[in-house]
Amino acid sequence: MAAGAFILNSGLNKLQAEKEAHQHVHGLASGAYPFLEAMPPEQFGKALGAAEVTLGGALLLPVVGDGLAGLALTSFAGGLMGLYLRTPGMRQEGSVRPSREGTALAKDVWLAGIGLTLLASSLGGRRIARLERKVKKQRQASDRAQRK
Secondary structure, eight states: OHHHHHHHHHHHHHHTOOHHHHHHHHHHHHHHSGGGGGSOHHHHHHHHHHHHHHHHHHHHSTTSOHHHHHHHHHHHHHHHHHHHHHSTTSBOTTSSSBOTTTHHHHTTHHHHHHHHHHHHHHHHHHHHHHHHHHHHHHHHHHHHHHHO
8 A cells, every 4th residue: 555655646746747857757767768758758757647646546446456456566666677777877886786866766676576466465365266166165065975
């Protein structure tokens, strides 16, 4: 829930941001992902804000399953980690350790951890449900056999 609230707030801020803020975010993102250069900064900022609102809402609302929410969050975090790894000056020379400037991006690795945990929880939950169904069927078969 904390990650969802954080991402939702970030998205709402981007949707209300001034032109200069969109230009800054767009410049950072297009430096790491050159294909974004073709998109106007304000359009990019609004699209990113809408995506963050959607993702944050999905993480907060119980109608979205763990698997889907985990997949979306892990994908989003992968993009942020790519931004961290591809942007010059974000890491200490020859290391993955963040520089002072990179700390704000490096901390987003926790979003990947949360996303992967949600995915694992979803997969584990399915296995448990299958085992429970199998045990229930075996008990029903055993009960029928005992009644005969």
